[in-house]
Amino acid sequence: MTTGKTGEPHDRVDGRAKVTGQARYAGEFTAPDLVHGFVVGSAIARGKIVRIDAAEALALPGVLQVYTHENTPRLAWRDRSWRDMVAPGGSPLRPLHDAEIRFSGQPVALVIAESFELAREAAGLVKVDYEAAPHETRLAEVESEAHEPARGKKGYTPPPKPRGRADEALAAAPVRVEATYEHPPLHHNPMEPHATTVIVEADGSLTIHDKTQGVSNSRDYVCKVFGLASDQVRVVTPFVGGGFGSGLRPQYQLFLAVLAARELRRSVRVVLSRQQMFTIGYRPWTRQRVALGAERDGRLCALIHEAVGNTSRFEDYCENVVPWSGVLYECPNTRLEYGVAALDLYTPIDARAPGAVTGLWALESAIDELADALDIDPLALRLKNYAEEDQDHRRPFSSKALRDCYREGAARFGWHRRTLAARSMREGALQIGWGMATGIWEAQQAPSQAKALLTVDGRLHVASASGEIGPGTYTIMSQIAAEQLGLPLAAVRFELGDTALPPAMIQGGSATASSVGSAVLAVCRALQHTLLKLAQALPDSPFGGRTLADVEFVDRGLRLRSGVAPAVPLAAIMRHAGLGSIAEQATAIPDLARQSRYTSNAHSAVFVEVAVDEALGTVTVRRVVSAVAGGRILNPKTARSQILGGVVWGIGMALEEHSMLDHGLGRFVNHNLGEYHVPVHADVPAIDVVFVEERDDVVNPLGVKGLGEIGIVGVAAAIANAVFHATGRRIRELPITLDKLL
Amino acid sequence: MLPGMGDDTCAITLKVNGSTLRLQVAPWTTLLDLLRERLGLTGSKKGCDHGQCGACTVLVDGVRINSCLSLAVMRDGASVTTIEGLAEGDALHPLQQAFIENDAFQCGYCTPGQICSAVGLLAEGHARSDDQIRELMSGNLCRCGAYPNIVAAIGQAMRPRRDA
Numbered sequence: 093m094t095t096g097k098t099g100e101p102h103d104r105v106d107g108r109a110k111v112t113g114q115a116r117y118a119g120e121f122t123a124p125d126l127v128h129g130f131v132v133g134s135a136i137a138r139g140k141i142v143r144i145d146a147a148e149a150l151a152l153p154g155v156l157q158v159y160t161h162e163n164t165p166r167l168a169w170r171d172r173s174w175r176d177m178v179a180p181g182g183s184p185l186r187p188l189h190d191a192e193i194r195f196s197g198q199p200v201a202l203v204i205a206e207s208f209e210l211a212r213e214a215a216g217l218v219k220v221d222y223e224a225a226p227h228e229t230r231l232a233e234v235e236s237e238a239h240e241p242a243r244g245k246k247g248y249t250p251p252p253k254p255r256g257r258a259d260e261a262l263a264a265a266p267v268r269v270e271a272t273y274e275h276p277p278l279h280h281n282p283m284e285p286h287a288t289t290v291i292v293e294a295d296g297s298l299t300i301h302d303k304t305q306g307v308s309n310s311r312d313y314v315c316k317v318f319g320l321a322s323d324q325v326r327v328v329t330p331f332v333g334g335g336f337g338s339g340l341r342p343q344y345q346l347f348l349a350v351l352a353a354r355e356l357r358r359s360v361r362v363v364l365s366r367q368q369m370f371t372i373g374y375r376p377w378t379r380q381r382v383a384l385g386a387e388r389d390g391r392l393c394a395l396i397h398e399a400v401g402n403t404s405r406f407e408d409y410c411e412n413v414v415p416w417s418g419v420l421y422e423c424p425n426t427r428l429e430y431g432v433a434a435l436d437l438y439t440p441i442d443a444r445a446p447g448a449v450t451g452l453w454a455l456e457s458a459i460d461e462l463a464d465a466l467d468i469d470p471l472a473l474r475l476k477n478y479a480e481e482d483q484d485h486r487r488p489f490s491s492k493a494l495r496d497c498y499r500e501g502a503a504r505f506g507w508h509r510r511t512l513a514a515r516s517m518r519e520g521a522l523q524i525g526w527g528m529a530t531g532i533w534e535a536q537q538a539p540s541q542a543k544a545l546l547t548v549d550g551r552l553h554v555a556s557a558s559g560e561i562g563p564g565t566y567t568i569m570s571q572i573a574a575e576q577l578g579l580p581l582a583a584v585r586f587e588l589g590d591t592a593l594p595p596a597m598i599q600g601g602s603a604t605a606s607s608v609g610s611a612v613l614a615v616c617r618a619l620q621h622t623l624l625k626l627a628q629a630l631p632d633s634p635f636g637g638r639t640l641a642d643v644e645f646v647d648r649g650l651r652l653r654s655g656v657a658p659a660v661p662l663a664a665i666m667r668h669a670g671l672g673s674i675a676e677q678a679t680a681i682p683d684l685a686r687q688s689r690y691t692s693n694a695h696s697a698v699f700v701e702v703a704v705d706e707a708l709g710t711v712t713v714r715r716v717v718s719a720v721a722g723g724r725i726l727n728p729k730t731a732r733s734q735i736l737g738g739v740v741w742g743i744g745m746a747l748e749e750h751s752m753l754d755h756g757l758g759r760f761v762n763h764n765l766g767e768y769h770v771p772v773h774a775d776v777p778a779i780d781v782v783f784v785e786e787r788d789d790v791v792n793p794l795g796v797k798g799l800g801e802i803g804i805v806g807v808a809a810a811i812a813n814a815v816f817h818a819t820g821r822r823i824r825e826l827p828i829t830l831d832k833l834l
Numbered sequence: 835m836l837p838g839m840g841d842d843t844c845a846i847t848l849k850v851n852g853s854t855l856r857l858q859v860a861p862w863t864t865l866l867d868l869l870r871e872r873l874g875l876t877g878s879k880k881g882c883d884h885g886q887c888g889a890c891t892v893l894v895d896g897v898r899i900n901s902c903l904s905l906a907v908m909r910d911g912a913s914v915t916t917i918e919g920l921a922e923g924d925a926l927h928p929l930q931q932a933f934i935e936n937d938a939f940q941c942g943y944c945t946p947g948q949i950c951s952a953v954g955l956l957a958e959g960h961a962r963s964d965d966q967i968r969e970l971m972s973g974n975l976c977r978c979g980a981y982p983n984i985v986a987a988i989g990q991a992m993r994p995r996r997d998a
């Protein structure tokens with residue numbers, strides 16, 4: 093067996109579990125005493141409950157209890173206790189807390205019954221009378237009241253100060269474009285609905301299987317809200333059926349399941365229906381204005397980007413929509429602004445590449461509009477304004493192979509064959525359009541820990557309370573560990589998703605490989621260190637006076653890099669020391685002193701061909717090339733899949749996805765997968781993914797930048813630009829459905 | 835008597851992954867809930883419960899169906915194959931193997947449905963090109979967007995049959 097390595101395309105180590113149905117998700121754990129909960133959601137968007145009558149539901153044999161605000165015990169009273177690790181500023185929702193209704197679908201009752209069907213049936217019998225208050229769910233009506241978001245959301249950075257005099261420069265610019273771009277609220281809709289199974293253990297402690305991107309976040313939330321000690325609550329989530337951000341914050345089914353389990357002292361499962369998946373967070377509805385001024389040769393002289401996204405009335409969700417515009421292109425005069433405006437909807441939540449997806453949709457559309465106004469090739473225009481340093485922070489990039497993305501992506505796509513004018517490429521009744529856009533995402537690292545146990549039989553167990561929402565965490569962590577200790581991949585077992593393990597950062601922002609990977613690297617280095625020391629005690633040891641730099645771990649053994657002698661088996665080293673196993677634990681903390689001297693981003697260039705049926709207005713994406721600069725690639729196979737997923741999301745955002753509000757009801761009405769359209773097989777063409785070479789020793793010890801987000805950024809703009817090239821119609825409001833093209 | 839069900843249960847016989855089971859089921863219990871909640875076969879997934887996502891796809895007498903749209907009592911006497919029943923001991927079904935080799939999944943939640951659907955698709959024998967695979971697999975959503983790899987996996991599993 094060969095040594096497991098990073099950089100090589102390995103099949104997923106959890107593949108077998110996933111193709112045989114053995115991988116267990118949150119709503120699939122069980123216990124002999126398990127009962128089922130079903131949520132009743134509010135029928136109005138704003139107002140209060142005046143009467144709630146559960147008598148009929150309770151009369152059904154097998155219904156155990158109906159929880160409402162009237163019989164739910166008072167729990168933590170400070171907002172602080174309800175605020176999870178990634179909560180934005182404001183007062184988080186407290187389910188079943190009082191009679192007040194703040195959004196349609198807000199949980200107003202939880203029915204607990206002996207079977208799922210019975211709970212669902214009984215939920216329909218709970219009668220709720222409301223006193224409705226006027227609600228507002230139209231962004232245009234509140235846009236003028238946009239405010240700076242309240243502080244508190246992790247990762248949010250207010251826009252940088254203006255540089256130069258953007259408004260004057262715009263007024264004086266020889267060429268100007270200015271437009272407003274909009275996209276609707278978008279729900280993540282992971283295939284696995286949100287679910288929580290709470291198992292009440294014999295000692296009264298709780299084992300919770302929660303659909304979450306951060307087991308520690310769920311555990312801490314439950315402890316704070318219910319006043320429990322951390323050793324009374326263990327959250328175990330080995331697999332998550334897609335998160336995309338929807339699992340970053342504890343969703344209300346977690347609270348409800350724990351509430352019922354504690355009250356009834358029985359194990360409880362609560363699973364949201366697909367309809368109820370439209371009552372949790374979403375990518376916020378956002379309107380943006382971009383104004384660009386340029387010289388006749390295409391050099392940017394003014395850039396203004398203003399955005400307003402929606403939030404709820406009780407929390408200020410916010411995201412980094414506009415900062416990218418100050419970083420991506422060289423421009424002496426920029427003004428970037430961002431605000432949030434409250435609607436009577438639930439609070440939005442991060443969705444794949446939050447902020448960047450939104451900002452780049454507008455910016456990259458506007459750049460295309462400018463290229464058209466200038467009669468310049470859109471790629472040439474981007475190269476002309478290529479930023480060599482971060483002008484807003486006046487610091488260099490730790491690496492930026494975006495130029496290579498442009499070059500390799502264009503070559504793969506055959507961009508040079510594109511004709512400049514809109515409506516100039518045609519195939520019979522089909523209008524053909526080629527469009528492109530740039531993507532950008534921040535490379536981040538957060539503190540994480542890992543532990544490792546190497547046993548004399550040559551097996552290595554590594555663990556960290558990270559997650560597996562689909563990126564391939566099990567696989568790449570196993571690869572990193574196998575490589576460090578010269579073991580075959582099959583000898584390594586990586587465990588995650590359990591609060592009993594050393595804590596890891598929450599799985600989001602494309603930072604798992606960087607953060608948890610660095611912790612795995614650190615714990616393996618600790619093992620290496622110990623092994624080298626032990627090897628130095630061997631009789632006639634060749635390792636005397638040597639450091640880790642002089643040796644390598646290969647073929648289950650240790651040897652001198654310079655030497656020709658075969659490796660000394662790790663088992664022999666351990667046996668000589670009389671050790672059956674070696675355990676280590678390590679923490680990886682970002683080197684902020686160094687990292688803060690640089691700006692670190694992943695980049696991409698995405699090229700798209702669309703065909704538009706002129707008579708029907710239907711848009712088909714025919715091919716996509718996505719060229720990505722994401723630092724070192726640990727596993728080209730799973731890495732490619734991440735980019736594919738991002739591109740597919742981009743196709744959905746551009747052409748299909750739209751959470752539609754009935755403003756009379758204040759409710760999302762297409763709340764099912766038949767009417768909320770996500771891309772299906774037939775919508776997705778061949779997608780060509782290219783990873784360009786990029787070295788970066790600043791971002792983290794592994795040199796990785798993360799790939800979960802970068803694949804989607806820019807895709808919607810590239811498609812809109814291609815549609816313009818095909819039809820001459822500039823669509824500035826997503827999704828680009830056929831009615832907008834007819 | 836099952837809780838909350840009165841005496842209204844029906845006796846049915848189902849062959850599930852080769853074993854014959856005699857079951858008392860409520861008339862409103864779907865095949866999917868029966869598999870997941872009663873029989874512990876959680877490999878079949880629930881993504882929508884409305885026939886809109888394909889996560890619950892199983893094979894009934896060799897034909898792919900959405901098990902959330904079928905009441906268990908409607909399948910009395912049928913033979914049901916779920917994802918748990920595809921491998922022969924340790925030997926994976928060729929489609930399972932092809933899914934692993936082509937990295938045809940990420941989170942894995944749609945995967946059992948995709949694979950069962952693909953088994954049904956191959957048995958139907960209508961798909962000859964990638965475009966036909968795409969069209970005929972469009973009832974199986976994958977929010978992770980593994981579509982290109984799923985098409986590649988199915989194409990790989992189809993190939994020996996084509997050559998034959």
Ligand code: FES
Nearest residue numbers: 881883885888902
């Ligand atoms: S669960 Fe049956 S089709 Fe979605």
Ligand code: FES
Nearest residue numbers: 940942976977978
């Ligand atoms: S693999 Fe996640 S939904 Fe298909």
